[in-house]
Amino acid sequence: MFYHLGAVRRLCLEKILLQWVLQARPLSGAEAANALRPFYFAVHPDFFGQHPREREINENSLKRLNGYLENLQKPGFKSFKPTQLTFYVREREQNSSDVQESFGASVPYLIPIDVNWHWIRPLKAIPGFRAVSFTLHTRDLLSTVLDILNSCSLSTEHVQSVNSQPHKEVKGTFYRPIKWDKTYYSFTGFKDPEEELEQAQRVEITLISWLDNSEKSAIKKLRNSLPLREELNRLKDELTHQLQLSDIRWQRSWGIAHRCSQLHSLGRLAQQSPEVLRNVKGHTLVFTDCSGMSATGHVMLGTMDVHHHWIEIFERLPSYYKLQKKMLLLEDRISHLLGGIQITYIEELQPLLTLEEYYTTLHAFYNRLLNSKLSFHPRSLRGLQMILESDRYAPSLHELGHFNIPTMCDLATLQWFIITKAQQARENLKRKEELTVMEKELISASTEKFSLKQLYKEPSISHAQMIDCCKRLLEESLPYLQGMHLCISHFYSVLQDGDLCIPWNWKS
Numbered sequence: 001m002f003y004h005l006g007a008v009r010r011l012c013l014e015k016i017l018l019q020w021v022l023q024a025r026p027l028s029g030a031e032a033a034n035a036l037r038p039f040y041f042a043v044h045p046d047f048f049g050q051h052p053r054e055r056e057i058n059e060n061s062l063k064r065l066n067g068y069l070e071n072l073q074k075p076g077f078k079s080f081k082p083t084q085l086t087f088y089v090r091e092r093e094q095n096s097s098d099v100q101e102s103f104g105a106s107v108p109y110l111i112p113i114d115v116n117w118h119w120i121r122p123l124k125a126i127p128g129f130r131a132v133s134f135t136l137h138t139r140d141l142l143s144t145v146l147d148i149l150n151s152c153s154l155s156t157e158h159v160q161s162v163n164s165q166p167h168k169e170v171k172g173t174f175y176r177p178i179k180w181d182k183t184y185y186s187f188t189g190f191k192d193p194e195e196e197l198e199q200a201q202r203v204e205i206t207l208i209s210w211l212d213n214s215e216k217s218a219i220k221k222l223r224n225s226l227p228l229r230e231e232l233n234r235l236k237d238e239l240t241h242q243l244q245l246s247d248i249r250w251q252r253s254w255g256i257a258h259r260c261s262q263l264h265s266l267g268r269l270a271q272q273s274p275e276v277l278r279n280v281k282g283h284t285l286v287f288t289d290c291s292g293m294s295a296t297g298h299v300m301l302g303t304m305d306v307h308h309h310w311i312e313i314f315e316r317l318p319s320y321y322k323l324q325k326k327m328l329l330l331e332d333r334i335s336h337l338l339g340g341i342q343i344t345y346i347e348e349l350q351p352l353l354t355l356e357e358y359y360t361t362l363h364a365f366y367n368r369l370l371n372s373k374l375s376f377h378p379r380s381l382r383g384l385q386m387i388l389e390s391d392r393y394a395p396s397l398h399e400l401g402h403f404n405i406p407t408m409c410d411l412a413t414l415q416w417f418i419i420t421k422a423q424q425a426r427e428n429l430k431r432k433e434e435l436t437v438m439e440k441e442l443i444s445a446s447t448e449k450f451s452l453k454q455l456y457k458e459p460s461i462s463h464a465q466m467i468d469c470c471k472r473l474l475e476e477s478l479p480y481l482q483g484m485h486l487c488i489s490h491f492y493s494v495l496q497d498g499d500l501c502i503p504w505n506w507k508s
Contacts, residue, residue: 029073032141035159039148043087052493052501053253054088054129059460061085064351065136065148067390072141082137088129089152207506210492211480214500218484222498228256229497235263242270244281249298251288251352253458256497262287262303269307279317288352293320295345295358323355330362337369339376341384341418344402348459350387361388365407372411381418384425397421399462401429435463442470449474450481457488461504469504476508 043062048055068083134151138144142159149156236248250259266285270277284298291302291313299317301310331343345358353361365388386403395417396404403418403425443466447455450473457466469488485499493501 029069029141032069032145035145036148038154038158039152042089042152042154044090047090048088048129050493051088051129052489052491052495055491056253058087060351061087067351068136069141069144071390072139072144082135084133084135086131086133087152089132090129205492205507207476207478207502207508210502211478211500214492214494215480218494218498218500220498221494221496222484225256225497228260232256232260232263235260235267239263239266239270243277243285245285246282247284249284249286251286253495254287254303255495259287262301265307266301266310269310272307273311276311276314279314290354293317293324293355294347295350295353295355296347297324297355300354320355323359327355327359327362330359330366334362334366334369336378337366337374337376338386338418339381340379341381341386341403344385344387346387346402349398350389361390361407365405368407368411374411374415376415376418381422383429384422385429397425397428399428400432401425401427432463435467439463439466439470442467442474446470446473450478450486451483452481452486453483454485455488456486457504458490460490461488465504469506472506472508 043058045055045059045062048058064083065085132152134147136144136147138147145159146156149159239245240248248263250262254262280299286294286298286300287303288294288300289302289304290300291305291309292300293313294300299313301313334343335341343362345353384403385401386405388407389404390407393406393409395406395409395414398404403421405414443455446452461469466488481500485497487495487499487501488504489501490503491501492503495501
């Protein structure tokens with residue numbers, strides 16, 4: 001009995017000592033990055049090439065996480081909002097004697113099917129990774145790092161060693177407590193995580209060989225999806241006409257069956273409560289991760305919400321329209337203070353913001369401008385564009401011609417930057433128009449040459465990348481593409497409905 005009491009006392013003392021050590025001093029940005037490297041390795045998008053939806057979710061979540069971490073390091077930054085993130089975490093290969101069977105092999109992959117039910121139905125098991133969701137509300141790097149690692153069931157032991165070391169810049173490629181020699185992996189047969197990551201990044205496949213290997217699988221999936229594609233088009237046309245919508249869109253690249261299910265749910269709601277949907281007339285409806293109104297004025301329906309949540313959004317639309325008018329007025333006032341520059345929101349380049357979030361950002365920036373002594377010549381910047389960002393320090397000029405303006409940047413620096421870069425911004429905007437026209441012509445030519453059903457690109461593909469890709473495609477003879485749906489992306493993949501994804505910089 002006393003032996004067990006002694007063990008308990010030792011365990012408690014060890015936990016207290018560990019907590020004291022971890023609280024000894026705050027982590028630096030470099031130390032936090034190194035401490036999170038096991039996490040980055042587990043969610044790295046390069047390992048999700050065959051699962052584009054999961055890859056896209058990880059990419060978007062990493063962007064939001066990096067913005068959160070950057071804000072934690074800004075001196076005097078106090079405006080923290082809880083940030084909910086979802087990641088697909090790779091399961092590492094381990095000895096059966098060490099751990100239980102991996103989650104991905106034993107637990108079915110869950111996706112929402114019907115908003116009338118609680119959105120949980122097993123569709124199919126995808127071995128090798130699992131979904132993890134967590135909310136960050138910490139105000140220091142150390143607590144944030146520990147929360148992330150614990151949420152993903154990753155070890156936090158190395159954080160203790162990092163935090164107890166002298167404060168210095170830590171360099172390296174992939175952090176772990178012990179840097180094993182390459183002979184260790186040869187002898188034990190374990191996989192070197194650094195080498196595994198490098199191989200995933202440097203593997204190069206030629207376009208012809210990949211199409212040759214993927215043709216049968218893509219054709220089979222495409223044929224199976226044809227009835228659902230027809231059903232999707234029918235449902236979309238019927239609901240667009242019935243509700244007098246401008247358009248129906250999807251934020252993510254969900255499969256055809258998933259989209260049909262969402263439209264069926266909307267159709268049932270239109271039959272059950274037609275009066276509440278009158279407010280949506282003339283607007284674009286977007287199926288996305290949350291319900292509300294977007295910064296661009298689109299009505300968002302969260303795919304994880306049930307019907308009564310959707311009804312609440314439709315009933316609140318009149319109040320959203322009032323807020324939207326206030327937002328437009330605020331944009332005009334900011335534009336007037338900044339010499340007539342147009343305040344815009346670019347969906348493809350900015351994180352998804354609700355109307356409330358965007359209005360709050362605009363209002364905070366407007367108040368800073370009012371309290372400053374900025375003076376631009378009236379209408380001197382007409383024809384130029386800018387977007388507001390909350391995760392940057394310094395203003396920048398995008399290659400497409402718009403200014404990226406941080407809400408908390410130094411306003412004197414901002415004025416000088418805009419004035420000195422105005423001419424270059426006009427040139428970039430003109431170049432953007434030329435690239436847009438050229439891209440459209442090349443897409444049309446490629447679609448016609450290869451008899452494609454559809455040729456499209458992911459939002460992250462730039463005009464220049466798409467143009468380069470199409471030009472090189474037109475030089476090839478590719479009978480494999482006839483009748484196919486082709487997506488220009490960053491990786492090779494055959495989607496579940498038969499769409500072919502190829503990287504824009506494919507190798508011949």
